[in-house]
Amino acid sequence: MAQKLQTVRGIRDLLDGEIATYNRMIDIGSRIASLHNYDEILLPIFEYSSVFLRTLGDASDIVNKETYTFSDRDKRSLTLRPEFTAAMVRSLISNGLTQEMPKRFFTHGPLFRHERPQQGRYRQFHQFNCELFGSNSPLADVEIINILYLILSEFGLEDKIKIEINSLGDKESSEKYTEVLRQYLIDNIDRLSEISKERVAINPLRVLDSKDDRDIEVISKAPSIEQFLTSESLEHFSNVCANLSLLGIKYNINRRLVRGLEYYTHTVFEFITDKLGTQKAIAAGGRYNDLIESMGGPAIPAIGFAIGIDRIHELLQVYQLNKTNKNHTCYLIPIGNTAEVYGFNLALKLRQKGIKVAFDYNLSTKKRLKIADREGYSLCLIFGDDELKNGEFIIRNMNISQEKRVPIEGLDKALIQFLSM
Numbered sequence: 001m002a003q004k005l006q007t008v009r010g011i012r013d014l015l016d017g018e019i020a021t022y023n024r025m026i027d028i029g030s031r032i033a034s035l036h037n038y039d040e041i042l043l044p045i046f047e048y049s050s051v052f053l054r055t056l057g058d059a060s061d062i063v064n065k066e067t068y069t070f071s072d073r074d075k076r077s078l079t080l081r082p083e084f085t086a087a088m089v090r091s092l093i094s095n096g097l098t099q100e101m102p103k104r105f106f107t108h109g110p111l112f113r114h115e116r117p118q119q120g121r122y123r124q125f126h127q128f129n130c131e132l133f134g135s136n137s138p139l140a141d142v143e144i145i146n147i148l149y150l151i152l153s154e155f156g157l158e159d160k161i162k163i164e165i166n167s168l169g170d171k172e173s174s175e176k177y178t179e180v181l182r183q184y185l186i187d188n189i190d191r192l193s194e195i196s197k198e199r200v201a202i203n204p205l206r207v208l209d210s211k212d213d214r215d216i217e218v219i220s221k222a223p224s225i226e227q228f229l230t231s232e233s234l235e236h237f238s239n240v241c242a243n244l245s246l247l248g249i250k251y252n253i254n255r256r257l258v259r260g261l262e263y264y265t266h267t268v269f270e271f272i273t274d275k276l277g278t279q280k281a282i283a284a285g286g287r288y289n290d291l292i293e294s295m296g297g298p299a300i301p302a303i304g305f306a307i308g309i310d311r312i313h314e315l316l317q318v319y320q321l322n323k324t325n326k327n328h329t330c331y332l333i334p335i336g337n338t339a340e341v342y343g344f345n346l347a348l349k350l351r352q353k354g355i356k357v358a359f360d361y362n363l364s365t366k367k368r369l370k371i372a373d374r375e376g377y378s379l380c381l382i383f384g385d386d387e388l389k390n391g392e393f394i395i396r397n398m399n400i401s402q403e404k405r406v407p408i409e410g411l412d413k414a415l416i417q418f419l420s421m
C-alpha cells in the first residue's frame, strides 16, 4: 500500500502567515543587526559531528539524544546543525578570521533537534542569530541584549515578554558551584522527580530548570551561584545590569537561570513568555568566553543570542499581531469582459508603481468576492462598464468593510494611501 504523504513528525511546512513572520524576522533582524555593524554569514546545514558533539557539552540533552547524526557515503559522521553558535565558531576558525577581532556576524535558517514535538517545539525550527566575537566589555553584553530587545520591539512584543538574566561566572566558579549544588541535591535526592534524580549525576545545573513541583520545592532552598562568583564576575554582571537599566530595558535577575548548552560563562539571559505552555523562552543567549579556544582557536571572548522564529510566530498569533502576506494587497474585481481586459493592463501599470496587485481570470464576481475574503486581501478594486465610462472605481477596504469611489486619475496614489493604513 502506498505510504500516506505527510511530513516527518515534528517537521512542518511554513505557509502563508508563518512565512510572513519568517520574512519579517529576516528583514527586521538583518536591518537592525546591520545598523550595529553585523555582517551576514550563511552557514552549512550540516557539519562534521565533532563541531557540535565536542562543544555543546557531553551532558547536554542536545548532544545526548537530540542531534540528527548520520554517516555519509564516505563513512564520515555528520550532524544536522542543532544550533548556530558552534558552527559560527567553526567558520571563524576555518576561515582564518580569528586574527581580525572584533567581528560581528548574524545568520538565520533552519535547525534540527530530535526533541519531543509539542506547541512551540519542533524537530526542524528556525532562528535568527547574532554573535559578537572579541570583546569582553560588559557593553558588548548590553549591545547584544539591546539588539534582541530592538528586534522584538519592532514586532510590538517588548511589553509582552520578560527578560531573565544571570551570571554563571568563569568556568572555575561554575564548576565549584556545580559540585556544591550536586552535593545539596544528593542530600535531598528522595524529594526530587525521577528525571532530576538522573540529572544529579550527569548535570546538576539542569535540575534548576525543572518545572516539576517536587524539584521546585528543593531548588528553592538550594545554594545560589552568586556566592561563588569572583569579584570580577560580580563587577562585570553589575555593569551589564546598570547599563541595561540606563537603556530603560527591564529585566529580572534570576539566580537559578542556567542554560541547556554547556559552553556558557558569565552573562546568560532568556526572553520568556507564559503564553506558549511549557515552552517559555522565545529567545536566549549568553557569553561563551572559552568556546573558541576549546575548538582549537585562540582565546577569544564572545557573546550572542538566538531568537526562535517559530515561537515568535505563535506569540504574535496569541496577541493578534501577526500579518499575512495578503495584507497590503489590492485585488481587482472586474465585472464583464471589457473590464477584465482593462483590469489586466491596469494590474501591470499599478505593479509598475510598486503596488501589490492580485488578479484572477475568468471568474464570476461572486467567486472573486469569496476569494478576496478567504485570502484576506486588504483592498478590492471593483469596476464594470459603468465605472469605466464614468472614470470612477470603487475601492472596498476589506478590513473595515467600507467603500469609496475614486477617480481613475490619482488611483495609484489613493491605493498607496489605503494600503499603508
Ligand code: HAM
Pocket (backbone or CB within 6 Å): 082, 083, 084, 085, 113, 115, 120, 121, 122, 123, 124, 125, 126, 127, 129, 130, 131, 260, 261, 281, 282, 283, 284, 285, 286, 287, 303, 304, 305, 306, 307, 308, 309, 310, 311
Ligand atoms: P537555545 O536556547 O538552545 O540557544 O535556543 C534559542 C531559541 O531557539 C529558544 O529560546 C527557542 O525560542 C528556540 N528553540 C530552541 N529549540 C527549539 C525547538 N525545538 N523548536 C522551536 N524553537 C526552538 C541556542 O541555540 C544558542 N545557540 C543561542 C546563543 C547564541 N547563545 C549564544 N549565541
